[in-house]
Amino acid sequence: MENSAGPSEVAASPELLWGPHEPSQRGPRPAFTLAQVADTAVRLADRGGIATVSMQRVASELGYTKMALYRYVPGKSELLAIMVETAIGPPPDMRSVRGGWRRRARTWTQLMWATWDRHPWLPGVTTGSRAIGPNETGWTEAGLSAFDATPLSGSQRMSAVSLLSGHIRNTYSAAAAGTQPWTPAGRLDPGLAPFINAARDSFPAITAALGSPGRRTDPREFGLRCILDGIEQLITPAGRPADRARRSPAPT
């Protein structure tokens, strides 16, 4: 009803995202701008899902014909790439975030959640090989900088940022649905419930987990907490302060 990626992948060339677009001199003035195209497309996607974004629709929303768009954008892939850049927006300034690496990483994650929640079509479109723009790169930069004062190696920092941003992708509202047979609220998916219940004997662990009492755990927070705890193990090998030297047989 609301998801899906366009039929062609977002394998756009990066020029459009990164290059300085000098306005051409000769010839008639363009009727609109690349930014307007992007904004329009993003608005459409936010409202009706990514599937409602077609060249036709975007163009007529702007009041022009489909083919006029191709003067601004080489193709659909590039349009999607620019939509992503636009939706993501400029990265936050992490220098204004006080506190240690943990607080900074957490803040960064929450800022990113807030952005992505506004554009539920993002995860479906940011899979697979594609061109990444300066905004998105800026977010990565900001994420990496959270680990600045940390003993982690460059490679580890990159992995940590990938891990966190992956968690964000996986737990924004719409994408989370459809990945597990239960809803984010921890109940069986309504459509699946009759079938799973009918085969209840084959799924004892699911049945038990759903029926178990206890406080609801927010999957987002649970995941973030686990990840941060895990990273902390690498920074201060055990517990809070370094009260243990180094686990001798590192668990696999």
Next chain:
Amino acid sequence: MENSAGPSEVAASPELLWGPHEPSQRGPRPAFTLAQVADTAVRLADRGGIATVSMQRVASELGYTKMALYRYVPGKSELLAIMVETAIGPPPDMRSVRGGWRRRARTWTQLMWATWDRHPWLPGVTTGSRAIGPNETGWTEAGLSAFDATPLSGSQRMSAVSLLSGHIRNTYSAAAAGTQPWTPAGRLDPGLAPFINAARDSFPAITAALGSPGRRTDPREFGLRCILDGIEQLITPAGRPADRARRSPAPT
């Protein structure tokens, strides 16, 4: 070049996945089976990417017309749903995996990685609201069962499984590309490199991380390790054995 989800979402009805398909009695014999349709479609997707899977293509691969497929499958959404079920395959029997929760969870994750690696189109297709079949549910069941002997609550177990399977989705080869401006091998994306280098001053942390020496960290293993370590904090509050009581001010 190889990614994308079909234009329509996978919002199929679960009947086809779960129901027992009794063969019809009257009438001519079907020329092939639902399983053959699924296999053919999966083969196509494995080879040329999900974009090459069309009713036309699948049908002609089987040697029949496009419309014949609609006798087996209500529509494209359902075809995709069945493809997922088929590609995922039956879940592993976790009873044969010895060891504690950690070893079991790790084994489950690795088995899932092996499966998903064979079908790089899976992540792009399993986003958003959709019907989940018995195989996929079985994998979830298997994952949950890894935490059987654990003090985790049902809600926590579900979150843990979501976290792990999310990590798998995010780190299978093809999906990982396109999510960060670097490759899984830890080098700048070739297409992006000139642009990022040109703006090197704006990305000090990225530049530093990429240029830093030190052993390569496998992002998959890094993430898995962090997640398992994080979960371990919940099971045995600090370090390996319970040599600490409970962190008093739990870090946020």
Next chain:
DNA sequence: ATACACAGTATCCGAGGGATACAGTGGCTT
């Protein structure tokens, strides 16, 4: 023998992305 449920097919439709050829526009050169 006949009815009828079910198989595969032929044909048609609208929407999508995109190529190509064209006409209007307006600054730059002469």
Next chain:
DNA sequence: AAGCCACTGTATCCCTCGGATACTGTGTAT
């Protein structure tokens, strides 16, 4: 001032896609 021509938006065409509908053939139950 005249004209070139780069660049604008448009009109038209093509192919592929998912799907609806109406049809013909098939084989089992009555």
